[in-house]
Structure formats: structure tokens, C-alpha cells
Amino acid sequence: MTPKLQLLFEQLPDLLGGHLTLAVPAIFIGVLISVPLGILCVKSATVRGPVMSLVSLVQTIPSIALLAIMVALLGGTIGYWPAFIALLVYSILPIIRNTIVGLESVDPAMREAAKAVGMRPLQQLLLVELPLALPVILAGIRTATVWVVGIATLSTPVGAPSLGNYIFSGLQLRDWQRVIFGCIATMTLSLVLDQLIAVIEKSIQSRRRVSLVLATCALASLVGIGLAPGLVTPDSAGFANLLGQREGAEEANDLVESTMTLDGQVIRIGAKGFTEQFILAEVLRERIRKVGGTPEVLTNMGSTIVFDALAKNTIDIYIDYTGTLWSTVLKELDPINRISMRAVVAGRLFDEFGIVVVGSLGFENTYALVTKRETVARYGLSQIGDITPAARDLRIGGDPEFFGRPEWQRVRQLYSLGDITEVGMDSTFMYQAVADGQVDVAAGFSTDGRIDAFDLAVLKDPKQAFPPYDAVILLSPEASKNKNLVHAIEPLVNRISVTAMRTANRLVDEGGETPKEAAGQLLPD
Amino acid sequence: MNMDVPAIELVALTKCFRNAKKPAVDSVNLSVAQGEVLAIVGGSGSGKTTTLKMINRLIEPTSGSVRVMGEDVTNRDPVILRRSIGYAFQGVGLFPHMTVGQNVGVTLRLLSQSGECVSKRVDELLTMVELPADEYRDRLPAELSGGQQQRVGFARALASKPRAILMDEPFGALDPITRDGLQQEFRSLQKKLQLSVVLVTHDMSEAVLLSDRVAVMHEGEVAQVGSPRELLTNPVNDYVAQLIDTPRRHSDFIESLMRMAPGEGTQ
Ligand SMILES: Nc1ncnc2c1ncn2[C@@H]1O[C@H](COP(=O)(O)OP(=O)(O)O)[C@@H](O)[C@H]1O
Ligand SMILES: [Mg+2]
Numbered sequence: 177m178t179p180k181l182q183l184l185f186e187q188l189p190d191l192l193g194g195h196l197t198l199a200v201p202a203i204f205i206g207v208l209i210s211v212p213l214g215i216l217c218v219k220s221a222t223v224r225g226p227v228m229s230l231v232s233l234v235q236t237i238p239s240i241a242l243l244a245i246m247v248a249l250l251g252g253t254i255g256y257w258p259a260f261i262a263l264l265v266y267s268i269l270p271i272i273r274n275t276i277v278g279l280e281s282v283d284p285a286m287r288e289a290a291k292a293v294g295m296r297p298l299q300q301l302l303l304v305e306l307p308l309a310l311p312v313i314l315a316g317i318r319t320a321t322v323w324v325v326g327i328a329t330l331s332t333p334v335g336a337p338s339l340g341n342y343i344f345s346g347l348q349l350r351d352w353q354r355v356i357f358g359c360i361a362t363m364t365l366s367l368v369l370d371q372l373i374a375v376i377e378k379s380i381q382s383r384r385r386v387s388l389v390l391a392t393c394a395l396a397s398l399v400g401i402g403l404a405p406g407l408v409t410p411d412s413a414g415f416a417n418l419l420g421q422r423e424g425a426e427e428a429n430d431l432v433e434s435t436m437t438l439d440g441q442v443i444r445i446g447a448k449g450f451t452e453q454f455i456l457a458e459v460l461r462e463r464i465r466k467v468g469g470t471p472e473v474l475t476n477m478g479s480t481i482v483f484d485a486l487a488k489n490t491i492d493i494y495i496d497y498t499g500t501l502w503s504t505v506l507k508e509l510d511p512i513n514r515i516s517m518r519a520v521v522a523g524r525l526f527d528e529f530g531i532v533v534v535g536s537l538g539f540e541n542t543y544a545l546v547t548k549r550e551t552v553a554r555y556g557l558s559q560i561g562d563i564t565p566a567a568r569d570l571r572i573g574g575d576p577e578f579f580g581r582p583e584w585q586r587v588r589q590l591y592s593l594g595d596i597t598e599v600g601m602d603s604t605f606m607y608q609a610v611a612d613g614q615v616d617v618a619a620g621f622s623t624d625g626r627i628d629a630f631d632l633a634v635l636k637d638p639k640q641a642f643p644p645y646d647a648v649i650l651l652s653p654e655a656s657k658n659k660n661l662v663h664a665i666e667p668l669v670n671r672i673s674v675t676a677m678r679t680a681n682r683l684v685d686e687g688g689e690t691p692k693e694a695a696g697q698l699l700p701d
Numbered sequence: 702m703n704m705d706v707p708a709i710e711l712v713a714l715t716k717c718f719r720n721a722k723k724p725a726v727d728s729v730n731l732s733v734a735q736g737e738v739l740a741i742v743g744g745s746g747s748g749k750t751t752t753l754k755m756i757n758r759l760i761e762p763t764s765g766s767v768r769v770m771g772e773d774v775t776n777r778d779p780v781i782l783r784r785s786i787g788y789a790f791q792g793v794g795l796f797p798h799m800t801v802g803q804n805v806g807v808t809l810r811l812l813s814q815s816g817e818c819v820s821k822r823v824d825e826l827l828t829m830v831e832l833p834a835d836e837y838r839d840r841l842p843a844e845l846s847g848g849q850q851q852r853v854g855f856a857r858a859l860a861s862k863p864r865a866i867l868m869d870e871p872f873g874a875l876d877p878i879t880r881d882g883l884q885q886e887f888r889s890l891q892k893k894l895q896l897s898v899v900l901v902t903h904d905m906s907e908a909v910l911l912s913d914r915v916a917v918m919h920e921g922e923v924a925q926v927g928s929p930r931e932l933l934t935n936p937v938n939d940y941v942a943q944l945i946d947t948p949r950r951h952s953d954f955i956e957s958l959m960r961m962a963p964g965e966g967t968q
Binding site (some may be wrong): 285286288289290291293294295296299303304305308543 | 757759780781783784788790792794795796797798807811812857930
């Protein structure tokens, strides 16, 4: 087995555990809610209309949006609960629908026979109607299972670890092996659960007690794992804790701040879903481990979700960018210069949210117009303004979203680039497109490793049309009271230059290294 | 027990279904003495099934009353009433997900008899309808022939030792040989257990063979009630005359075939 594959397998118990913990209880409780609700719908037309319209309507909400809505409805809580509730909601429709269809397809003669042998209404339901409708109801439960197991992969961005972690990080790292591994693991889990239910169904029909008992036990133990969320996590956390303390102890002699220990405290690190954030999360993890803390990392979180989680103390620390905070959190429109923005953001985050900006990491990840060295030579380019005379003949590539953003409007206006041709493309391909000459300029990111990989030049922005995107370390209101944590983090301030960050990103994006390895090289102390 | 009280008595029993122009059952007066078999005969849609279902309150009458052992059924809990009256269904009506034994014992379990009592009685009933218990108890209805299913249906109807049984075309779907055998068994069981029976059928031969008295229904009304002999000698109208005459016409025809010279009929 290759080391890379081995790494993927090492993460499997945690991620599979997380996935089961979400999916199995969601389906189980989904059954407990939907079957009675389905019965009620069959017995009462007044219940049925509203219930079915509501359930069908909810089902049409795109799953990723439903997850985000749950975070909002729970007042910004991230992690297990919003993901669980969204999955529960998704399990309901197929089960209700099949319960109704199953009960309504029971031969009316059977219902009359049940009455004629002297059954009361509840006995008719339990002894005759439900058993006869069972195959159809189980088919609904199987559909729900396949849906829920699939959709559970989407709970990664709201901070609930699942097999989706492989898929999301694989997409960001352009590591297809990782993506495929995640897909196969998810599909296998779906199939196993589906087959377990099929075995239960068959053994009920053919009245084979033994296989019924076995399959039910297997399913029940999965439900058990699922219903005891503590079972998987604390155990592995405890293990990590041991490791963390031991490593911390080994290194203790070398560290100046060795008196400041986090004493095994759990520190929750958040990260958004792109390469640089994965690497920085590893940097923070290593830092916290070195001072004796127990780091827990939640990656692939949505951009606003990770901020809300920090504000609510659900996570303790993460890295964000001043320009992003300026527009999305503080809702400011026009940018100001780098130093002032850092000061204003720090002041207002503290005043309005109690969030503390420990400091800047030392680099900016801003938008950057990049171009080939040949183009630089041909047109004599050094800054964005130099493009203006040739704008009519040039093509600029970028994310379709970028061309709709106010940043681009400002650049076009300040440098009079109205005549340039815009070519929308996925950001994955735009560096390659510039290198191949398919476009002349690309709107990239200043820390992207592919700028170096393709030997591209970054055009200067003397008019500061792009807002500053200083990478800053943020601590939650609670975490900022932890003096030892603040001291542990402070040495990171101003330690990472833009070229160092770019190199680290490149190691992961092009060199196939893990974010952890890249983090090790970024700060090799 | 007072043997003069009729087992079942219908008084001016009427049923109008919603949206129907004519009543499905119109002022029916009938009575079944204890230990008697009353056949209700009539064409399809004449109201036989509706009349039968009003007896155990599967259908509630629009007007009129039903008395079982002298007591008006509206005074009784319909569920308790149904458990005390056997019902053999048109098309059998066994529960496909229950074994033969579970089907036969279902009413007994509803009466919350102990498991041991139920299984003893189930074996006894299966033996009574000539299905060896050890062989058939654990089979599903789908694993039985039509005749065997009907026997199970009888066993189920007799399970709670009811004094009255309602039967709706119970032999309708069987082949002639099986039907004949089952009819004989039914008659001897009925005599042995002194059952009071209402037997609904559209087949006059069956009615004549199995019942003590026959009620002819036509368009929701009872045209005539009497012993087969009374109906034959004294039909009140052409409809009754024609209906009661069918078994005799059939047997006359068969007899004339028999009297023909050998080979005459086939060439
Ligand atoms: N549940 C019902 N709703 C409305 N009409 C019914 C219902 N059951 C029976 N009928 C009507 O009542 C009449 C008598 O039906 P039924 O008693 O089943 O006749 P039979 O058993 O003699 O064939 C028929 O016209 C039938 O269409
Ligand atoms: Mg009928």
C-alpha cells in the first residue's frame, strides 16, 4: 500500500464513525417519526394535505442549502446538530410516502376480514395493515438510507466530520485518489446498510428467525454506535491526547515558553475549504500540540459558518483574511489601505463580537493579475496600469464569480480596462490557460503555488484597487481569555511571507505532499 | 337457554347507500331458529351480502333492527359481537402473512386466551376440518389449494365456538368435486354442533341441498321464504318459480342424457 493510501485508511475510522453517527440515527429517528406520520396521513385527509405539501416542499431545497439553513435556524451552531437535523428532514419524505402507498395498497377485503374476525381499529393496523404494507415501507426506508448516506457527505462544510471530508479536501487539493476513496467508502456504506435492511425484509417474509436476529443485531449495533456520539470521538481524542502530551513532553526542553502549557486542553481549530487553509490549520495544530494542548481540527467549513462558529465559541481559533472580514462581516463597501484595515477590523471584531485578532501571519492572499513573462516583455508590463493601452487586444481569464465582484469593477474603473475581453473559467484551469497563451492575463490569488509552478509574473496594484487580504489569526471570545493559548499562538505573528506561503501551497497542489508535510516545511521549528 | 328465541331475527331491515336511488336492502324480515340453516338466494346485486353484513354490524342499517339471541345488536359492542359470530368470507379472506395456525387462532388470541389454549384448540379445529394439524399448522395460505384454504376459513369461523355462523358464497370459487365434498362436511358439522347458519348463495341447488329454509331475494326485497318444497309447490311469482325450478331442470336434463342409447349422444 502506498503511504498516501495508508494515510487515507488511517483517517477512515474517525470519518466513518462520524458518518455513521450522523446517518444511522437520522434514519432511525426518521423511521420513528415518518411511519406514524404516514399512518396519520392515511387515516386523516386533513393531516395529509398540509404534511405532504410541507414534506415535498422541504425536499426540493438543495441539500447543501438545507444544511446551511439548519445552521442559521440553530442560531449559528455548527457541527453535529444542524447536519443531523437536515439529514433527518431528508429521510422523512421517502418513508412517509411509502408508508402511505403501502397502507393504501392493502386489499380492502383484508381490512374487512380483520374487522370481521373481531379486531379493533388499532389491532387491524398492527396485526394486518402494517404487516401487509411492510415490504413497501421497507423499500422507502432503503431509499431514505441511500439518500441520507449520500447527503451526509455534505455535512463536512458545516463542521460535522464525515466521509465527505475526503471528497471536499480531495477536490480542493486536486487529489483525485482522495475523492475516489471518499466516494467508494460512501457507496460501500450505502450498499452495506441497504443490504442489511434487505436481509431483514427477506427474513421477515420467509420467517427465518436466525438471519432476522443477526441482521437486526448488526443494524442495532450500528444504531448503537450512531446513538452514542461519544463512543467514537472521545476514544480517539483520548488517544490523540496521549500522543499530544508525549510529543509535547519530548519537545519541552527546547521550547522557551515551556512553562506555559495547555495541559491537554482541547483546542478546536477551524478551517475553510482550500489548500492554504488546510496547511494553516496544520500549522496551528502543530503549535498547540507543542505546548501540550489537544488540537481538534474541523476543515472544509463554509466561509460564514466558520466565522459564526468562532463568534459562538464553538471553535477556538482560525485564520481569516481582512478583506473578507471587511466586506462579509463588517459589510463595508470601499476598501482602505492595508494597515488601517487591519486596525479597523481588529477593533470592530472585538467591539461587536468579542473576537480577538492576535495578529497577522505576515502575508496577504489577495487577488492578483498574473501573466506570462513573455507577455511582460512584449508589452513592457510591470503594473496593472501598463495593460491599459493594449486592453482592446487582451483577454483576461478568471472565475465567472470574479467578474461579477465589486473588486473587478473597481480595477476596471481605476485602470480603465473597459475594453479587455473577459473569459470565464474554473479557477483550477486559469493558471494553465495563461501559461498556454489561451488568455493573456488571469485573475489569480497572490499565494497560489501555481504562480511559481508556471513561472508567472504578478502585476503590481499601485492604486490599491484590490482590497488588502491580510491573513490574520482570530481567537473566539472564550479562547482569548486563555493566556496560555494566546502566548502559544503569538510566535506565529509575522512568521509567514507570501513567497513561503506560495511555496507551501505549491508543495501540496503540484508536489502531491500532504498539508501536514507542507506545514512542517513552512515552519520547521 | 330458551330454545324458542330465534338465533337471528331481522325486522324491517333497510339499507340505503349514499347516492343510491333504490335501497340495497328494503324492509327485510327474516328469522333463523337455533340450529337452523337459512339460505338467502338471489341474483347478483339483489342485496344478499349487504343483509348478511348488517347482522354482525360490518354495515350499519339505515332503519330496522337485528336481534341475535333476542338482543338488539345496537346495544352491543360491535367488536365483541363479531368475535361471537363466525364469518366465512366470499373469497376466503385468510391473512396471507399469517400461518394457517395463526389464521385459525386469530379470534381466540383477540379474546386473550392463553397461548397453550389457543394452540390446543387450533389443532382440534384443523383436525375437525380434516387438515392434519402437524402438516398444515405452519404453512402459509399461499401454500394451500383453494379447497384447503376454504377449510381453514371454516376452522377460523368456528374457532370461538360461536352458536351462529354467517357464510357468504363460501363454496363459490371451488371446483365441483371439492365443492361437493366440502358441502357434505359442512352439513354434518352443522348438525353435530347445532349451528345456526345464514348461508348466502346465488346457486339454488346449493341452497336446496344445504338449508332447512330458503329466502329468495330480488332487488333488495325478500320475495318468498319457505322450505324448498313450499317454494316448489307454491311459488309466489314467476321469478321464484323460475329460480326454484333450476335444480330440477338440471337433474331432468342429466337423467334424459342417461336414458339415451349408448353412443347416441356423442355422434
Ligand atoms: N359499500 C357500498 N356502497 C354503495 N353501494 C353498495 C355498497 N355495497 C353494495 N352496494 C350496492 O348494493 C346493492 C346490493 O349489493 P350486495 O348486497 O353486494 O348484493 P349481492 O351480495 O346480492 O350480490 C348493489 O346494487 C350494490 O351495488
Ligand atoms: Mg354478494
